[in-house]
Amino acid sequence: MIDEIKSETVVNAVKKAFSTRGKTKGMLKKSCPPSNTLEAAVWQALQPNPYKLSIGMQFFFTHEQRLVFDLIRHLFPDGAGKDWDMEQLKSLGAW
Numbered sequence: 001m002i003d004e005i006k007s008e009t010v011v012n013a014v015k016k017a018f019s020t021r022g023k024t025k026g027m028l029k030k031s032c033p034p035s036n037t038l039e040a041a042v043w044q045a046l047q048p049n050p051y052k053l054s055i056g057m058q059f060f061f062t063h064e065q066r067l068v069f070d071l072i073r074h075l076f077p078d079g080a081g082k083d084w085d086m087e088q089l090k091s092l093g094a095w
Helices: 007-017 038-045 055-059 063-075 083-093
Strands: none
Touching: 007 038, 007 063, 038 055, 038 063
């Protein structure tokens, strides 16, 4: 599976799926990256908030995006991403 795609490509996609500045630094970006990117596949795989997932986007993944999505889901079955909105709702006791 990973033989079909370069590991550095996957690492770069993972890095780009996370926020690097501001109050959400180290968390997943607040919204999904553009749907034609590998970052979108990583973001979808790591997103713990089911209200932000897009089944339609996942349905139309390219072969490469599907490989990355499946790899990330295999490595992190419960999702490793932290969603800022979900964290705020948890702190208020609403999640």
